[in-house]
Amino acid sequence: MTAPSGMPAALAEVVSEFAEMQGQDKLQLLLEFASELPPLPSDLDEAAMEPVPECQSPLFLHVDDTDREHVRLHFSAPAEAPTTRGFAAILxxxxxxxxxxxxxxxxxxxxxxxxxxxxxxxxxxxxMSAMLTRIKRRLR
Structure with a gap:
């Protein structure tokens, strides 16, 4: 389901969560997302993933579009890169x-x-913009 903003409802909900926060609370929420980044599936290795060099910290992504109705997104970023992990977790x-x-x-x-x-x-x-751009490029 897509929200009026052109975003899927799940992403619109995340944006809404951030809109409700002020100042440093937004950073805290980003850190919470960082801690919730799902682990990679056991059959996916970082070496097989696409690097996103525009990120200041090492980030790798994998877009599984085998089923175009249920695209699966996987991200890998080190624990010591909480901002990058947070952005990946939001996506x-x-x-x-x-x-x-x-x-x-x-x-x-x-x-x-x-x-x-x-x-x-x-x-x-x-x-974060580069992550979304690469995901879209892969889907096109």
Missing amino acids: AAGLDDHSADEILAVPDDFYADLGLAALISPLRLRG
């Missing part, structure tokens, strides 16, 4: 198991609605 929570069409409809700048621009460097925010 996993909001887009995993959605259809390719729903994911492709997500606005490229949706992350601006998280309200993190005043708290996180533009370089780090570009990393």
Whole structure:
């Protein structure tokens, strides 16, 4: 199901959670997401994943679009990179198991609605943008 914003309802819910927070509470929420990044499936190795060099910390992603109605997204980022892990976890929570069409409809700048621009460097925010761009490129 897609929310009016063009985002799947799950992603719109995440954006709404961030909208309800102020200042440092947004960073705390990002750290909570970082701790919830799902582990990789046992049959997926980081070496087989696509690197996202735009991220300041090592990040790898895998888009399994075998079933285009239920695209699976997998991310790998080190524990010592909580911002990057948080961004990956937001995308996993909001887009995993959605259809390719729903994911492709997500606005490229949706992350601006998280309200993190005043708290996180533009370089780090570009990393999240790069993750979404690579996912969409894979789905196209």
